[in-house]
Amino acid sequence: MSYRELKREVYEANLELQSKGLVIYTFGNVSQIDRQKGVIAIKPSGVSYEQMQADDMVIVDLDDNVVEGSMRPSSDTKTHTHLYRHFEAIGGVTHTHSTYATAWAQAKLSIPCLGTTHADFVHGEIPCTAEMTQAQIERDYEQETGVQITDCFKQRDPMASPMVIVAGHAPFTWGESAAKSVYHAVLLEEIARMAYLTRTLAPSGSLLSQAILDKHYLRKHGKNAYYGQSS
Amino acid sequence: MSYRELKREVYEANLELQSKGLVIYTFGNVSQIDRQKGVIAIKPSGVSYEQMQADDMVIVDLDDNVVEGSMRPSSDTKTHTHLYRHFEAIGGVTHTHSTYATAWAQAKLSIPCLGTTHADFVHGEIPCTAEMTQAQIERDYEQETGVQITDCFKQRDPMASPMVIVAGHAPFTWGESAAKSVYHAVLLEEIARMAYLTRTLAPSGSLLSQAILDKHYLRKHGKNAYYGQSS
Amino acid sequence: MSYRELKREVYEANLELQSKGLVIYTFGNVSQIDRQKGVIAIKPSGVSYEQMQADDMVIVDLDDNVVEGSMRPSSDTKTHTHLYRHFEAIGGVTHTHSTYATAWAQAKLSIPCLGTTHADFVHGEIPCTAEMTQAQIERDYEQETGVQITDCFKQRDPMASPMVIVAGHAPFTWGESAAKSVYHAVLLEEIARMAYLTRTLAPSGSLLSQAILDKHYLRKHGKNAYYGQSS
Amino acid sequence: MSYRELKREVYEANLELQSKGLVIYTFGNVSQIDRQKGVIAIKPSGVSYEQMQADDMVIVDLDDNVVEGSMRPSSDTKTHTHLYRHFEAIGGVTHTHSTYATAWAQAKLSIPCLGTTHADFVHGEIPCTAEMTQAQIERDYEQETGVQITDCFKQRDPMASPMVIVAGHAPFTWGESAAKSVYHAVLLEEIARMAYLTRTLAPSGSLLSQAILDKHYLRKHGKNAYYGQSS
Numbered sequence: 027m028s029y030r031e032l033k034r035e036v037y038e039a040n041l042e043l044q045s046k047g048l049v050i051y052t053f054g055n056v057s058q059i060d061r062q063k064g065v066i067a068i069k070p071s072g073v074s075y076e077q078m079q080a081d082d083m084v085i086v087d088l089d090d091n092v093v094e095g096s097m098r099p100s101s102d103t104k105t106h107t108h109l110y111r112h113f114e115a116i117g118g119v120t121h122t123h124s125t126y127a128t129a130w131a132q133a134k135l136s137i138p139c140l141g142t143t144h145a146d147f148v149h150g151e152i153p154c155t156a157e158m159t160q161a162q163i164e165r166d167y168e169q170e171t172g173v174q175i176t177d178c179f180k181q182r183d184p185m186a187s188p189m190v191i192v193a194g195h196a197p198f199t200w201g202e203s204a205a206k207s208v209y210h211a212v213l214l215e216e217i218a219r220m221a222y223l224t225r226t227l228a229p230s231g232s233l234l235s236q237a238i239l240d241k242h243y244l245r246k247h248g249k250n251a252y253y254g255q256s257s
Numbered sequence: 258m259s260y261r262e263l264k265r266e267v268y269e270a271n272l273e274l275q276s277k278g279l280v281i282y283t284f285g286n287v288s289q290i291d292r293q294k295g296v297i298a299i300k301p302s303g304v305s306y307e308q309m310q311a312d313d314m315v316i317v318d319l320d321d322n323v324v325e326g327s328m329r330p331s332s333d334t335k336t337h338t339h340l341y342r343h344f345e346a347i348g349g350v351t352h353t354h355s356t357y358a359t360a361w362a363q364a365k366l367s368i369p370c371l372g373t374t375h376a377d378f379v380h381g382e383i384p385c386t387a388e389m390t391q392a393q394i395e396r397d398y399e400q401e402t403g404v405q406i407t408d409c410f411k412q413r414d415p416m417a418s419p420m421v422i423v424a425g426h427a428p429f430t431w432g433e434s435a436a437k438s439v440y441h442a443v444l445l446e447e448i449a450r451m452a453y454l455t456r457t458l459a460p461s462g463s464l465l466s467q468a469i470l471d472k473h474y475l476r477k478h479g480k481n482a483y484y485g486q487s488s
Numbered sequence: 489m490s491y492r493e494l495k496r497e498v499y500e501a502n503l504e505l506q507s508k509g510l511v512i513y514t515f516g517n518v519s520q521i522d523r524q525k526g527v528i529a530i531k532p533s534g535v536s537y538e539q540m541q542a543d544d545m546v547i548v549d550l551d552d553n554v555v556e557g558s559m560r561p562s563s564d565t566k567t568h569t570h571l572y573r574h575f576e577a578i579g580g581v582t583h584t585h586s587t588y589a590t591a592w593a594q595a596k597l598s599i600p601c602l603g604t605t606h607a608d609f610v611h612g613e614i615p616c617t618a619e620m621t622q623a624q625i626e627r628d629y630e631q632e633t634g635v636q637i638t639d640c641f642k643q644r645d646p647m648a649s650p651m652v653i654v655a656g657h658a659p660f661t662w663g664e665s666a667a668k669s670v671y672h673a674v675l676l677e678e679i680a681r682m683a684y685l686t687r688t689l690a691p692s693g694s695l696l697s698q699a700i701l702d703k704h705y706l707r708k709h710g711k712n713a714y715y716g717q718s719s
Numbered sequence: 720m721s722y723r724e725l726k727r728e729v730y731e732a733n734l735e736l737q738s739k740g741l742v743i744y745t746f747g748n749v750s751q752i753d754r755q756k757g758v759i760a761i762k763p764s765g766v767s768y769e770q771m772q773a774d775d776m777v778i779v780d781l782d783d784n785v786v787e788g789s790m791r792p793s794s795d796t797k798t799h800t801h802l803y804r805h806f807e808a809i810g811g812v813t814h815t816h817s818t819y820a821t822a823w824a825q826a827k828l829s830i831p832c833l834g835t836t837h838a839d840f841v842h843g844e845i846p847c848t849a850e851m852t853q854a855q856i857e858r859d860y861e862q863e864t865g866v867q868i869t870d871c872f873k874q875r876d877p878m879a880s881p882m883v884i885v886a887g888h889a890p891f892t893w894g895e896s897a898a899k900s901v902y903h904a905v906l907l908e909e910i911a912r913m914a915y916l917t918r919t920l921a922p923s924g925s926l927l928s929q930a931i932l933d934k935h936y937l938r939k940h941g942k943n944a945y946y947g948q949s950s
Contacts (some may be wrong), residue, residue, distance in 0.1 A: 050909060051902070052947075053836075072947025101938060101946045124838045125909070129916035132834035133924045141363035142426045143284075143354045156784045160930045167934055194927045209282070216281060216356070223360035226457055226919055231364045236426045237391045241398055247334060253332045254283075254303025372594035373657045374515075374585045391545070447512060447587070454591035457688055462595045465656045468622045472629055478565060484563045485514075485534025505745045603825035604888045605746075605816045671744070678743060678818070685822035688919055696887045699853045703860055707794060715794045716745075716765030 027060055029067070029094055033083035036067040039204035043122060044075040046212050054122040058204035059110050061117075064088055068106060070097035101168065108172025109200060113184040120211045126218035127197040133232065134193045137217065138233050140224045143241035144217045149186040152214065153178040157193045157229040170252035171195070188246070189214045258291055260316050260325055267298040268311035270435035274353060275306040277443050285353040286331040289435035290341050292348075295319055299337060301328035332399065339403025340431060344415040350366070351434035351442040354427040357449035361385065362422040368448065370465050371455045374450045376473035382415040382443065384409040388424045402426070417478070420445045489522050489531070491547050491556055498529040499542035501666035505584060506537040508674050516584040517562040520666035521572050523579075526550055530568060532559035533602040563630065570634025572660060575646040580666035582673045588680035592616065594655040599679065600687045601696050606679045607704035609650040614676065615640040619655045633657070648709070651676045720753055720785055722760070726776035729760040732897035733776075736815060737768040739905050747815040749899035752803050755811075755876045757781055761792035761799060794861065801865025802893060806877045811897035813904045816889040819911035823847065824884040830910065832927050833917045837910045838935035842879040845907065846871040864888070879940070882907045884936040 039056040043049045045253060052075075057068035067083040085094035088107050100106070106119045126225060130137050130152075137152040139145055144152075155174035162170040175190050188210045189199040197218075199210035211241060246253040268286040273476035274280045280361075283306075288299035300315045315326035316436040319338050323330060331337070337350045361368050368383040370376055375383075404420050406429060419441045420430040428449075431439035455462060477484040502519040504708060505511045514537075519530035529545045546557035550569050554561060562568070568581045592599050592614075601607055606614075617636035624632040638654050650672045655709040659680075659693040661672035686693060708715040732749040736742045745768075750761035760776045777788035781800050785792060793799070799812045823830050823845075830845040832838055837845075848867035855863040868883050868891060881903045882892040890911075892903035917924060939946040 050905065067736035070948065097946055098945075118881050123915060126916065128834060128913050129835060129920055132913060132917040132927075133920060137925075140425075141359060143359060157928060158931060160928075162931050166301060167938070193932055194833070212281065220356060220359050220363060222454060222916060222920055223357065224363040227360055227453055228364035231366075234363075235388060235391075237394050238389060238425055241394050245398070251328075255301065255329055289617075298618060337680065371656075372590060451587060451594060452592050454588065454684060455594040458591055458684055459595035459597060466619060466622075468625050469620060469656055472625050476629070483560075486532065486560055514870050597785055602887070605821060674743065682818060682825060683913060685819065686825040689822055689915055690826035690828060693828075697850060697853075698816060698824075700851060700887055703856050703859050707860070714791075717763065 029065075029085050032058060032060055032065075033085070034065045034080045036069070036076070036083045036204050037080035039118065039120070039208050040069050040078065041075060041122070042205070042208045046208070048122045048124040048128070048211055048215060049075070054120070055102055055106075056118065056120045056204050056208060057100075057103075057106045058118040059116075062228050066106060066110060067092055068099050068103055071101050072097070072098060073097070088112070095233050100190070102171070104166065104168035105166045105172045105198065108169055109175065112172075112199065113157070113179070115185050115202075116188075116200040117202045118207035118209075119198065119200045120204070120207040121196070122215075123196040124209050124211065124215040124218075126222050127191055127214050128195075129222060130218050131193060131196050137191070137221050139239055140221050140231070141234055142238065142242045143220060145234060145239045146214050146246050147217070148189060149243045149247075150182070150239070152187065152189055152191060152217070153182070154191045170255040186243075259467065260296075262298075263289060263291055263298045264314035264316070265278050265311045267300070267314045267435050268309070270349065270351070270439050271309065271435070272306060274351070274442070275441045277439070279353045279442055279446060280306070285351070286333055286337075287351045287435050287439060288331075288334075288337045288351065289349040290347075294401050295343060296324055297335055297337060299330050301330060302332050304328070314343045326374070328416040328469070333402070335397065335399035336403045336406070339400055340406065340429070343403070343411070344431065346416050346433075347419075347431040347438075348433045349438035350429065350431045351435070351438040352427065352429050353442050353446075355442065355446040355449075357453050358422055358428040359426075359447050360453060362424060365424045368452050370470055371452050371462070372465055373469065373473045376465060376470040377446070378441070378444050379420060380474045380478075381413070381470070383418065383420055383422060383448070384413070385422045386424050407458055417474075421460050454467060489526075494520060494522055494527075494529045495545035495547070496542045498531070498545045498666050499540070501580065501582070502531050502540065503546070504667070504670045505582070508670070510584045510586040510673055510677060511537070516582070517564055517568075518580065518582045518666050518670060519562075519565075519568045520580040521578075527555055528568060528572060532549060532557070532561060532567055534564050535559070548681050564633070566628065566630035567634045567637070569658065570631055571637065571660070574634075574638045575641070575662065577647050577664075578650075578662040578669075580669035581660065581662045581663045582666070582669040583658070583660050584673050584677075586673065586677040586680075588684050589659040589676050590657075591652055591678050591684060593655060593658050596655045599653070599683050601701055602683050602693070603696055604700065604704045606680060607634050607696060607701040607709055609672070609675050609679070609705075610651065611705045611709075612644070612701070614649065614651055614653060614679070615644070616653045617655050648705075725751060725758075725760045726778070726926070727752055727773045729762070729776045730771070730773035730896050731760050732811065732813070732901050733771065734768060735898070735901045736813070736904070741815045741908060742815040744807075747813070748795055748799075749811065749813045749897050749901060750796075750799045752809075757880070758786055759799060759803060761796055763788070763792060764794050766790070784903050795864070797859065797861035798865045798868070798891070801862055802868065802891070805865075805869045806872070806893065808878050808895075808947075809881075809893040809900075810823050810895045811900035812891065812893045813897070813900040814889065814891050815904050817904065817908040817911075819915050820884055820890040820907050821888075822915060824886060824889050827886045830884070830914050831933055833924070834927055835931065835934050835935040836913060838927060838932040839939050840903070840910070840936075842883060842936045842940075843875070843932070845880065845882055845884060845910070846875070847860050847884045847915040848886050854924050857868055879936075882936075 055069040084099040085093040201207040315330040316324040320408040432438040500695040546561040547555040598616040663669040748762040777792040778786040829847040894900040
């Protein structure tokens with residue numbers, strides 16, 4: 027894939043953030059990796075969705091050096107590259123401050139699996155990271171945001187749980203491509219909204235049973251999946 | 258009615274789900290039965306509303322065999338056919354994960370009748386099914402979802418309460434046709450939203466009196482109804 | 489004003505209910521009175537906003553007799569005529585099931601005056617009626633709904649508090665014209681939403697002080713008003 | 720800048736209030752100052768956004784005298800001029816009754832800093848003023864609203880916290896220009912909404928750590944800022 031094509035796909039995925047109502051002004055950013063070339067394309071920092079052009083996407087290598095582009099890349103770039111270095115199966119990353127997912131992040135709570143809408147897409151709770159320490163903030167804030175995330179996935183498959191919420195901050199999602207990571211950002215926001223409503227309606231309600239959780243996840247994912255047209 | 262006409266009506270009812278804001282991506286499905294031919298038309302599994310064509314609807318008999326169509330029917334097909342076999346008066350079935358109705362399902366709570374908006378359309382509470390057991394899940398998950406629903410209607414007329422919420426999952430609604438089942442899905446979402454707001458505002462508030470509940474239901478339904486233009 | 493003009497104004501006010509997002513399907517109804525002729529025009533019962541024509545509005549006298557029109561008037565007509573008979577200064581009446589106002593009605597709570605947005609338009613709390621008794625329901629449900637409302641205004645000026653919520657049911661609003669009653673229905677929904685958010689955020693928060701309440705109401709109403717361009 | 724240009728900018732900023740969904744009917748008002756000429760342009764009182772023309776904006780001096788314009792200026796004008804007299808760095812002021820910010824005002828609570836979305840734009844909590852006394856209301860209500868606001872900023876830099884909520888009333892925001900003050904009004908509403916959701920989900924949750932709060936504010940503001948393209 028040429029840089030031009032990579033930038034076009036990332037540009038369109040960023041615009042999708044806005045058309046799905048997940049971002050206002052310059053909030054949010056999406057990237058996609060070309061594993062062969064070892065580079066990502068990512069949204070430039072602080073540019074509005076209305077003004078942005080495909081060619082404004084910035085090409086950055088996995089050591090955070092700008093390879094092509096006249097603009098400064100997203101201030102969250104080091105979080106993205108950290109995720110690409112540690113999650114080898116992912117092809118795209120999305121960061122938003124979508125309202126309900128951010129409310130869970132601000133409450134510093136993982137999102138429990140309360141229903142099949144959640145279980146259809148994520149195998150278990152959506153983890154909330156630990157809070158960052160003063161030492162981490164001073165070391166390298168954006169890189170350490172990535173560390174907080176990957177620390178949650180030591181015992182967890184990032185492709186079976188393609189989303190996380192960063193304590194006090196907001197969500198990150200990923201997938202096989204930029205477009206798939208945006209799809210997961212939209213699903214997370216809806217799951218977070220349903221979980222908010224469920225918890226405020228019935229604060230001590232029980233979780234979805236593990237049996238139904240497994241059933242719903244596995245009818246959509248894995249070798250015996252039977253949802254959809256592909257098989 | 259020809260298969261072509263049946264598929265057209267089901268296709269339009271599915272599109273209505275999206276235009277009313279009840280579904281995102283491939284969520285949800287609507288079916289309609291031709292009682293004379295003993296077949297239903299239903300949305301194909303995992304196809305987005307943007308790409309779907311009328312001819313993609315799948316014709317299935319009441320034993321869940323595909324009669325016509327090149328695509329796989331909705332993964333929830335067995336729940337639909339179970340309902341058609343047990344509720345003889347119904348002509349259409351809708352399944353969504355609409356936000357507020359799903360929050361009640363996730364809270365595993367029936368929706369109490371708190372006001373006349375509810376009583377205008379449903380005669381009594383909107384039941385929440387029991388949770389499914391491990392044995393049921395292993396036997397036949399989608400069929401057993403239907404069993405959970407029909408178990409709620411042993412003492413209840415499904416035409417006077419054309420909606421249910423499945424514990425941990427989401428709502429199903431029905432009616433004389435696919436279009437009428439979608440209409441009930443929209444009403445359920447609004448009733449669920451009002452009930453959520455009422456309960457979080459006044460957690461220990463009282464129910465609507467049985468007298469007003471009966472009055473409102475009966476001024477719209479039954480032989481002495483006087484709402485609307487038909488009589 | 490001719491019947492034709494009266495029906496046109498009522499028709500447009502009904503459409504405004506839909507464009508402001510206060511109603512779905514056939515919910516809601518608006519009327520306006522011609523005091524000289526002693527008749528009102530009102531929405532026909534159970535007709536959708538898309539299909540409705542100006543000429544479908546029904547002309548009814550204050551004894552609830554249809555004077556002109558081929559359709560049946562709104563099932564709530566007797567509540568409207570009761571209000572016109574008892575509130576001599578009003579020219580239009582609106583009934584909706586708008587979401588937040590209906591949640592307060594279902595909670596059977598008056599809306600306390602918590603801020604200046606409320607005080608700008610209503611001088612004091614927005615009353616919630618008493619619940620209707622079985623005897624009232626059997627006597628004449630729609631007429632008695634009017635009685636429940638006027639009973640709240642024995643010590644209150646209906647023009648200084650142009651809105652009410654009926655316990656277990658939904659709001660009614662009024663004003664100098666049909667259009668003004670719809671304006672009050674929109675304001676009520678916004679006031680009800682803000683009050684819901686305030687109460688769920690701070691359940692034991694204090695009311696707006698009487699001094700600010702009076703100040704805001706009186707800077708917009710009465711002989712010393714100084715808001716707006718007319719004076 | 721000519722009066723004509725000043726009025727044009729203020730007119731467009733007022734329209735932006737409506738297109739961002741912060742106001743209904745005649746709610747809200749925006750002004751901008753020309754420091755050299757010592758005048759502001761402000762929305763006229765009680766005029767709807769649909770009818771308003773650029774030339775309807777009113778030119779007022781800092782002693783609240785109308786300098787140019789045939790309409791009466793916003794009833795909140797004295798609050799605006801008080802802010803311009805006391806906050807020397809500001810160029811524009813916005814007042815709305817946006818829903819979530821107003822709910823915090825009605826709850827008479829400052830908005831605590833719960834996450835980085837807040838810290839990106841405001842350095843610390845968003846203060847809620849004290850309630851106004853009877854004596855203040857009688858003296859000069861709109862002027863004293865300004866006093867309540869500036870009293871919150873004796874120890875606080877108004878440019879680092881460009882927003883406030885007035886107890887029992889609603890928010891005011893400001894910035895270098897009218898457009899920037901509207902931008903802050905939109906951000907405040909989103910911050911207020913997220914904080915509402917966070918507090919109702921986890922009423923006793925902890926604040927954002929001071930270290931992250933400082934980090935986020937300072938990566939966007941001050942001499943070492945590295946967000947965006949300008950530097």
